[in-house]
Each structure stands twice: as structure tokens, then as C-alpha cells.
Amino acid sequence: GQRTVLVTGCSSGIGLQIAVQLAQDPNRRYCVIATMRDLKKKEKLEEAAGNSLNDTLVVKRLDVCSDESVAECLNSIPNCRVDVLVNNAGIGQIGPIESISMDDMRKVFETNFFGAVRMIKAVLPDMKRRRAGHIVVISSVMGLQGVIFNDVYAASKFAMEGFCESLAVQLLQFNIFVSMVEPGPVNTEFEMKLMEEVSRSEFPGTDVDTIRYFKEVYLPASHEIFVTMGQSPNTVAKATVKVINMAQPNFRCQTNVLYTPLIALKYADEKGNLSVRTFYNLLFNFGTLFHFSMNLLKCITCNCFRRRVNPA
Numbered sequence: 649g650q651r652t653v654l655v656t657g658c659s660s661g662i663g664l665q666i667a668v669q670l671a672q673d674p675n676r677r678y679c680v681i682a683t684m685r686d687l688k689k690k691e692k693l694e695e696a697a698g699n700s701l702n703d704t705l706v707v708k709r710l711d712v713c714s715d716e717s718v719a720e721c722l723n724s725i726p727n728c729r730v731d732v733l734v735n736n737a738g739i740g741q742i743g744p745i746e747s748i749s750m751d752d753m754r755k756v757f758e759t760n761f762f763g764a765v766r767m768i769k770a771v772l773p774d775m776k777r778r779r780a781g782h783i784v785v786i787s788s789v790m791g792l793q794g795v796i797f798n799d800v801y802a803a804s805k806f807a808m809e810g811f812c813e814s815l816a817v818q819l820l821q822f823n824i825f826v827s828m829v830e831p832g833p834v835n836t837e838f839e840m841k842l843m844e845e846v847s848r849s850e851f852p853g854t855d856v857d858t859i860r861y862f863k864e865v866y867l868p869a870s871h872e873i874f875v876t877m878g879q880s881p882n883t884v885a886k887a888t889v890k891v892i893n894m895a896q897p898n899f900r901c902q903t904n905v906l907y908t909p910l911i912a913l914k915y916a917d918e919k920g921n922l923s924v925r926t927f928y929n930l931l932f933n934f935g936t937l938f939h940f941s942m943n944l945l946k947c948i949t950c951n952c953f954r955r956r957v958n959p960a
């Protein structure tokens with residue numbers, strides 16, 4: 649029969665694409681519960697869903713940061729049954745930590761970590777009773793490798809990786825699979841939202857050198873990386889749907905092949921210096937390595953690589 653898939657954060661980006669691709673499955677294998685915090689933003693999803701709207705796709709309200717909202721949404725589903733949970737809702741945060749308040753840091757964890765944990769706790773008892781289920785998390789390469797000026801965001805994704813790596817072992821006893829999808833940069837509203845936020849900040853409590861590194865070194869390099877290496881939400885959704893279709897889903901799925909060797913650096917040198925120094929040189933050694941790597945990035949934009957980053 650049809651599997652019920654609940655996806656969080658479907659008003660835009662990767663979540664919207666995952667919901668729509670599953671709902672438009674030619675074999676109608678999925679009944680998609682596409683959820684979002686604010687139903688006022690449902691138009692884009694409804695438009696993309698087309699004929700599948702109110703057929704294989706229904707839109708419901710769900711704020712991953714609220715117990716009541718999660719309970720209300722699950723109680724509205726027949727038998728509260730969720731076969732596949734896709735934790736996609738997430739927020740970013742960039743900037744020097746000196747300029748970010750503890751409250752703003754907590755918000756990142758409230759959504760990216762505790763929001764996903766709340767969802768998993770809510771569906772797990774029923775999955776365990778039925779001895780079936782699949783929990784998917786849209787993590788990030790930053791869940792495996794820290795990135796400059798993304799300290800708290802990376803930490804929230806690392807937290808999710810640690811949580812799920814631990815849980816996945818127990819859940820195999822119950823025939824429940826856990827999958828971490830780890831995209832590199834993706835061209836969604838995500839980057840724009842971050843750029844808007846930092847353009848408003850005056851970086852209180854931060855020294856001029858750090859502000860300069862952030863604005864003049866990090867921001868342009870980061871933008872360049874989104875332009876040259878960024879995937880489309882469509883590509884990331886396809887990779888996610890592929891994992892959902894597997895009979896024995898993989899635990900990890902890196903969607904961008906260009907990042908795999910970078911991530912491997914930390915396992916290649918157990919002292920950890922290879923990865924830390926490489927990332928330092930990538931960003932700060934303008935004279936040699938920076939130009940070298942920027943030229944490499946430009947080569948990567950040639951068609952053969954483009955196809956590998958966003959396969960048709």
C-alpha cells in the first residue's frame with residue numbers, strides 16, 4: 649500500500665521539492681503530508697504540487713519548535729501513522745560568535761537539533777510497535793566538517809549526526825532505518841536569508857580584524873562557492889527520494905561528490921591538522937593556495953563537473 653511520508657519545512661527550498669517529487673511518484677507509492685510553520689506561505693508549494701494537491705499531497709501546519717503543534721498535526725493523520733519522517737526544517741547562522749547572542753545561538757539548536765529530536769520522539773513509539781519506519785534527516789556536509797564562521801550552525805548539525813548515529817544502532821533492532829542526507833551548498837532562500845541578516849548586523853563586541861576576515865574574506869569566498877559548487881534543491885530532493893525508495897536505506901548520503909574528498913581529510917590524518925590547515929590555507933593563503941583553489945573552482949564549473957553536481 650501507500651506509505652505516509654511527513655516532511656517538515658515545505659514552504660520553500662529542499663523540503664518543497666522533496667514533498668512534490670514524492671507526491672508525483674508515477675506509481676503513487678506515497679501519501680505526502682507536506683508541513684510548514686506558516687500556512688500563509690503555502691502558495692508556492694500548492695502551485696508546484698499541481699494535480700497531486702489534495703490527492704497524494706496534503707498541506708498541514710507544523711512548527712517543529714512546538715509540542716502542541718506537532719501533536720495537533722500528528723493527531724490529524726489517520727491512526728497517527730507516519731511511515732517515513734523527513735526532518736528538513738532548519739535555519740542557518742553565520743558570523744563571528746562574539747556578535748551573536750546566546751539566545752540567537754539557542755534558536756539554531758531549538759530548530760535544527762531539538763526540532764528534529766521532537767519530531768523523532770513523536771513518531772518513534774508507533775514505528776517501534778509496527779516494527780517498520782524510516783527517519784530521514786537533512787543534515788549537511790557541515791554536520792561532518794566544521795566551516796569558518798558557521799560555528800553554531802555546524803555544531804547543531806554535528807549534534808544531529810551524533811544523535812542519529814547513536815539512535816540508528818538501536819533502531820535496527822526494530823527494523824527502523826535512519827538516513828542522513830548531507831548536501832554541500834544548495835541554491836535556496838537559505839543563503840539569501842543569511843546574507844540579509846548579516847547585512848543588518850553591526851557586529852557588536854567584535855574586533856575589527858575579525859569583522860574584516862568575515863566581510864572581506866569569508867563572504868565573497870562563500871558566495872563564490874555557492875555560485876560554482878551549489879546544487880539545486882531539485883538535485884538534493886532527488887537524492888533524498890532515492891534513499892527513501894531503498895529497501896535497506898543507507899545511513900549516509902552525501903549529495904555533492906566534490907565535497908567527499910574534503911570531508912575525507914579529517915579521517916586521513918587522525919591528528920586533525922590536515923583538515924584544519926587545509927581549510928585555513930583555502931581561505932587565508934591568498935598568495936598561493938587561495939588562487940590555486942579558486943582556479944580549481946573555476947575549472948569545476950566546466951560542463952563535465954556541472955553534470956556531476958546537478959545530474960539531469
Ligand code: NAD
Nearest residue numbers: 657659660661662685711712736737738788833834836838
Ligand atoms: P529554506 O530556508 O528554503 O528551507 C528551510 C525551511 O524550514 C523553510 O521553509 C523554513 O520556513 C522552515 N522552518 C524553519 N523553522 C521552522 C520551524 N520551527 N518549523 C517548521 N519549519 C521551519 O532552506 P533549505 O536550503 O531548503 O533548507 C532545508 C534544510 O537543508 C535545512 O535543514 C538546512 O540546514 C539544510 N541544508 C541547506 C543547505 C543550503 O546550502 N541551502 C546546505 C546543506 C543543508
